[in-house]
Amino acid sequence: MNHPYLPLTDANRAEMLKQIGVESIEKLLTEIPDNIRLKRPLNLQQSMTEPELSNYMINKAAANHPVQLSFLGAGAYQHYIPAVIDHLANRSEFYTSYTPYQPEISQGMLQAIFEYQTFISELFGLPIANASLYDGPSALAEAVLMAVKEVKSQRVLIPENISPNLLTVIKTYTRHLNLTIETIPSSHGLIDSIALAEQLKPGAAAVVLQSPNFYGLVENIAELIPLVKHSAAIPICYVHPLTLSVLEAPGNLGAEIVVAEGQPLGLPLAYGGPYLGLMATSERFIRRIPGRLVGETVDHHGKRAFVLTLQTREQHIRREKATSNICSNQALCALRAAIYLSVLGPLGLKEIAQRAFDNAHYLFDQLKAIGFKPLFDSPFFMEFAIQTPKPASFYIEQLLSKGILAGLDLAPHRPDMENALLICATEVFSKEALDQLIEEMRRIV
Structure with a gap:
């Protein structure tokens, strides 16, 4: 039973079995009923040497279709990551750290998280930011739970132009809570404020506002937030963090909870994770905010020091009293975001x-100049939808053969949008790269 990655020898195992008075490992398994035990070896192929395994994976990878240019967005975005981020975040004292429960030996990581919280607080325009959550969708779901507990209403309003992924996660989190999730209609791709005003009359716990929304359009949250607050509901804003460098922070406009996906802040796409949930709130929610908070204090010498504070996770208090039972912080990802900012x-x-x-x-x-009509004429940031003469899947397949991923086919997400393509262009593209997509689209228009 020797294995290159397991240090125990047969002699070691025999000594341990002798110490506990058992003849064999088989004797330790007698409590497992015989009728459910596997009577044959696992159906696994023969083990490989390290060179063999390396060649096997290289051959598998060669079957992939290489994509030279990707204009796919819809929640995960291709941004340039400065080299210094990998250089610093890959230091062993950071990437081997988990939760710094012992402040006397964790001041470095605690300070890094404190600085991260400060950055997010400033970016979102709110005084309280936690030490991060799993990702943007789970942060939004946690925000909905916070609002429901605070207002003690079971009614939540969510716009129809929200990302389907966000909606799915919210429904997963809340499916056993008897919440009523109502859809806010949209007009020209944006939230219909008149319809929203009518829906708010019976009262609600929260209203989710995504800006830019699923179609990349920038919502008028300066108008929507006061409308929501006038009804005593809690406005929850889901934002792209980079937009806040040019747009007013939602907290400064009256939002009480702001969340976001932190992947654009120095995290690679990496096949979907790990990502980073950003969250900031007003002081009203300081006892309800999930996850961890790092606070500043002084040690017994009077020097500046950092500790975990207001710990309301299930690991620290009675489970039924916890603000959340499934949240954590992404310390290394939060560190990368702090370095990026x-x-x-x-x-x-x-x-x-x-x-x-x-x-x-x-x-x-x-x-637009070569014949593609915009799906909406509303303002957008870096993502937009166009109408296509043929199904969007046709254009995606044609361009993929050229090494270009043209965007997201909206049909699987919105059945009434079979001929619609969602395209994203971040800062990483040169004019030559953009022109390459344009020429390919011109060829098959």
């Missing part, structure tokens, strides 16, 4: 947002 600063963030905005609008104008 500190390296770029306000001006750097604004430059990246402006370049993404310019790229997307250049692409939009050029596609």
Whole structure:
């Protein structure tokens, strides 16, 4: 039973069995009923040597279709990651750290998380930010739970132009809570404020506002937030963090909970994770915010120090009293976001947002000029939807053969949008790359 990655020898095992008075490992399994025990070896192929395994994986990878240019967005975005982020985040004292429960030996990580919280608080315009959550969708679901507990209403309003992934996660989190989730209709791709005002009359716990929304359109949250607050419901904003370098922070406009996916802040796409849930709230929710909070204090020498504070997770108090039973913090991902924000600063963030905005609008104008009609005429940031003469899947398949992923086919997410393609262009694209997509689309229009 020797194995290159398991240090125990047969002699070691025999010694341990002798110590506990058991003849064999088989004797330790007698409590498992015989009728459910496997009577044959596992159906696994023969083990490989390390070179054999390496060659096997190389051959598997070669079967992938290489994508040279990807204009896919819809919640996960291709942004440039400065080299310094990997250099610092890969230091062993960071990437081996978990929750810093012992502050006397964890001041470095605690300070890093404290700085991260400070960045998110400033970016979102709210005084309280936690030490992060799993990802943006789970952060939004936690925000809904916070609002429901605070207002003690079972009614939540969610716009029809929200990302389907966000809606799915909210429904998964709340499916056993007897909540009523009502859909806010949209007009020209944006939330219909008149319809929303009518829906708010009976009262609600919360209203979710995603901006930019699923179609990349920028909502008028300066108008929507006061409308929601007037009804005593809690406005929850789900944002793209980079937009806040050029748009007013939702907290400054009256939002009480702001959440986001932190992947654009220095995290690679990485086949879907790990990502980072950003959350900031007003002081009203300081006892309800899930996850961990790092606070600043002084040690017995009077020096500045950092500790975990207001710990209301299930690991620290009675489970039924916990604010959340399934939340954690993504310490390493939060560290990467903190490095990203500190390296770029306000001006750097604004430059990246402006370049993404310019790229997307250049692409939009050029596609429009060659015959593709916009699905909506409302303002957008770096993502937009166009109407296609044929099903969007046709264009995606045609361009994929050229190494270009043209965008997201909206049909699987919105059955009434079979001929609609959602396209994203971030700051990473050169004009030559954008022109390459334009020329390929011109060829098959």
